Amino acid sequence: MIYSAWLSLFRWDGVAPTKVFVGLDNYGNLLTQNDVFWIALRNNAIWLVAALLLPTSIGLGLAVLLNSKFRGSHIFRSVFYFPSVLSLAVVGLIWTWIYHPDLGLLNQALTASGLQSSTRNWLSDPNIALYPVIIAATWNAVGLPMLLFLAGLQTIPEELHEAAKVEGAGPVRRFLYVTFPLLRETTLIVLAITAINALKAYDIIYAMTNGGPANSTQLLSTWMYFLTYNYNQVGLGTAIAVVLFLLTLIFAIPYIRFMTRKT
Amino acid sequence: MSQPLSTNSSVAGKSKVAIFYLALILATLIWFTPVITLVLTALKDAGDFAVNGAFSLPKFIRWANFSAAWETGVKNYFWNSVIVTGIKVPIGIALESMAAFALTHMHFKWADRIFTYILIGLIVPVQMTLVPLTLLMNALNLIDTLTGLTILYIGFGVPFGVLVMRGFFRTLPTAIIEAARIDGCSWFRIFYRIALPLALPAVISLCILDGVATWNEFILAQIFLRSDELRTLPLGLVQFSTQFSTQYDQLAAAVLIAVVPVVIVFLFFQRYFVAGMGGAIK
Numbered sequence: 001m002i003y004s005a006w007l008s009l010f011r012w013d014g015v016a017p018t019k020v021f022v023g024l025d026n027y028g029n030l031l032t033q034n035d036v037f038w039i040a041l042r043n044n045a046i047w048l049v050a051a052l053l054l055p056t057s058i059g060l061g062l063a064v065l066l067n068s069k070f071r072g073s074h075i076f077r078s079v080f081y082f083p084s085v086l087s088l089a090v091v092g093l094i095w096t097w098i099y100h101p102d103l104g105l106l107n108q109a110l111t112a113s114g115l116q117s118s119t120r121n122w123l124s125d126p127n128i129a130l131y132p133v134i135i136a137a138t139w140n141a142v143g144l145p146m147l148l149f150l151a152g153l154q155t156i157p158e159e160l161h162e163a164a165k166v167e168g169a170g171p172v173r174r175f176l177y178v179t180f181p182l183l184r185e186t187t188l189i190v191l192a193i194t195a196i197n198a199l200k201a202y203d204i205i206y207a208m209t210n211g212g213p214a215n216s217t218q219l220l221s222t223w224m225y226f227l228t229y230n231y232n233q234v235g236l237g238t239a240i241a242v243v244l245f246l247l248t249l250i251f252a253i254p255y256i257r258f259m260t261r262k263t
Numbered sequence: 264m265s266q267p268l269s270t271n272s273s274v275a276g277k278s279k280v281a282i283f284y285l286a287l288i289l290a291t292l293i294w295f296t297p298v299i300t301l302v303l304t305a306l307k308d309a310g311d312f313a314v315n316g317a318f319s320l321p322k323f324i325r326w327a328n329f330s331a332a333w334e335t336g337v338k339n340y341f342w343n344s345v346i347v348t349g350i351k352v353p354i355g356i357a358l359e360s361m362a363a364f365a366l367t368h369m370h371f372k373w374a375d376r377i378f379t380y381i382l383i384g385l386i387v388p389v390q391m392t393l394v395p396l397t398l399l400m401n402a403l404n405l406i407d408t409l410t411g412l413t414i415l416y417i418g419f420g421v422p423f424g425v426l427v428m429r430g431f432f433r434t435l436p437t438a439i440i441e442a443a444r445i446d447g448c449s450w451f452r453i454f455y456r457i458a459l460p461l462a463l464p465a466v467i468s469l470c471i472l473d474g475v476a477t478w479n480e481f482i483l484a485q486i487f488l489r490s491d492e493l494r495t496l497p498l499g500l501v502q503f504s505t506q507f508s509t510q511y512d513q514l515a516a517a518v519l520i521a522v523v524p525v526v527i528v529f530l531f532f533q534r535y536f537v538a539g540m541g542g543a544i545k
Contacts, residue, residue, distance in 0.1 A: 065287075072284075078533050079291045082298075085529050085536075087479030089497035090518055093504055094297045097304065097511065103312065105300055139297065147536070196386055203481035207501050224390045229486065234394055241390040252386035259426070260379050 026239040037240065040218040043130055044199065044247070047137075047219065051198035054138045056190055059145025060183075064175065066146075067153045077150070084143030092207025095136035099123050123209055126216035133208050133217060137201060144197075145190045152186030153179070192255035199248050220244045301522075304515035305329070312511055328516035335507070337517045339492050340499030344521075347409055347495060348477045351416040356469055358417070359424025360462065364454045366425070367432040368440050378429070384422035389482055400487060407489040415483050420476075424469055431465035432458060468535040475525055496521040 062080050066073050083091065098105045099122035107119040122132045156179060164174045180187075202221040205211060211218040211226060218226070220240050228237030292299075304312060305328055307321030333341075362381075366374050396415065397406070405411030435458060443453045459466070484498045494502060503517055529536070 070283075076287055076291065078529075080294060081533075081536070082529065083294075085475055085525050086522060087481065087497045087525075089479070089481050089501050090522060091297075093500060093514070093518055094301050096504075097515075098297060098300060103511070105296065139294075200388060203497065206481070206485075207504070221388065221390055224393075225482075225486075228394060238394050241388065241393070244388045245391045248386055248388055256379065256382050256386065259382060260375065 026235045027243075029236065034236070036215045036218055036223055037220075039215060040220045040223040040240075041243075043217060044220050046130060047134060047201060048195060048198050050134045050138070051141065051194050052191060054134075055141035056145045056187075056194055058138070058142050059190070060149050060187075062142070062146045063149035063153055064179065067150060077146070080146060081143035083140045086140065088137070088140060088201075088203035089207045091136055091140045092133075092204040095132070095139070096123065096208050099132050124213055126213045129209055129213060130217045133204060136208065137204050140204075141194070141197070145194060148186055148190050148193075149183065152183050156182050189255070189258065192251050192258075195251040196248055196255065199244060199251075220247075301515055301518060304511055305519045307512065309510060309512045325512070328512045329520065332503075332513045332517040332520065335513065335517075336491070336499060336503065337496075337520055340494050340496045341520065343409060343493060343499075344478055344496040347413050347416065348474055350413050351420065351477050352470055352474050355417045355420040355424055355473060356466060359421055359469070360428045360459065360466065361454065362421070363425045363428030363432055364458050365450075367429050368435070368437070368453075368458070369450060378425070381422050381425050384419070385426065389419070393486055397486065406487060407493060409488075409493060412484060412487050412495075415487065416477055416480065419483070420473055423476075424473065427469050427472070428462065428465060431462050435461060464535070467532070471528055471532045471535050475528065478525060 066077050066080075086094075097103070099107075101107060101119075101121040101124070104122075106122065110116065110119045120128065123129050160178050160182075161174055164178050169177065200221065201219055202225075205217055205219055205222050206225075209217040211222045215223075220243060224237045224240040224244065227233045227240065303319070303321060306324050306326075308325045308328070311319075311322050365371070366378050400406050400411050400415075403411070405414065439457060440453055443457055448456075479497055480495070481497045481501075484495045488494055488498065491499075491502070500514075500517055500521055504514055507514055
């Protein structure tokens, strides 16, 4: 890790015996000349916001719904958790078919329901290609927040809900004033873990768009790979890795603090 | 007065329940659409797919897709994944549970700091380590070997494993361990004879979570394996998809072959997924 940070100060192709010390030039280069770096950074930001909103809220909703003990609630929990056990490469491949312009389910369904005008070449349009990938990633990412919220819900004593019910609070108010405040700790863990995982996203981009079209779906993680291993710009690549690491730290420091408290 | 009211509300209640289940089943169907598409595509031939699309029942079930995919290379990928996962998981768990036990019960100086240090491994983006690791593996002649990949997997698995096992070991009463200590039991015997058997549920959880994670791993395999015959499943499948991009029937069959072991594990051990994730945040 430290060696990575050190390498980011050199210009090196990964093979030559000599590395040229360039100080912070690699970072300067990234910030001023490397357009794809900015695309990737913006994509990471979009991805992060989506990851903090979508899987977490869907996971919370499902957890609240499936927490009550009705017949089959366990089966439904498994159903919604299931995509999380699939590898992101597999998730990417499956969704690539769904988005296929002619044979894909999405365009076929749109055509069948008379929305022909909304059909798109989903993964080949640089303006939108990132979003279908995010949807696919969300499908995979819902399971973990759901599990964590379910675990959090189990710790809330039933009496509190009963008391609130007696006081005349409806289900919505019970959720807002009883459940949600008591899930504060769980929510913080979920947000931290989701953010850290979101910044790790890599496989699914590689499987679905390979960063394209025209680098429009590059993330810092994939662009780091391209620079380092395809273009042999090891210094630039490691500089991106350092940027990615610093971004992760924003979410990781509170998380690590939390995990090591009460010891 | 109360009689008609209660009948009324129970009818309303019943229809409410029916609507609730209907909504859930509908949501399940939508949620599983990608999986259903995958299975249907794997079972029909390419012509059927091209004419009738992905989401129609196959005209006839074509098992040949599976054997074709298997012979085209999935066989290799599959066994590579089996070997790597089969070696990584037991060694990893042995190391991780010993470390977690030492960190929670042996009360040595800096145990907390070491734990924090190990946790950092959970958050560092793997990209940060790739270049130095490439140089290291190169120096050790371990690039493009399953041995090298397995060693990396064991290393990268440590933080999560220690976290889960520590979550469990913390719940063990210290009284048992102190009593054994006073009776003159060695630390290793305490770990092996007392702590580990009690931790069996946690060990199984970790086995499963770790097994699935190893089975699914992509980026390390991509960087450290170069030759096609050594590829593990996720990597092999992506490769397969670029090579045979139009043979959806075979590709879907290949994906299904990769997914089935995970599905089986999930079906039989799903409660351990919950237990394991719970252990990770204790």
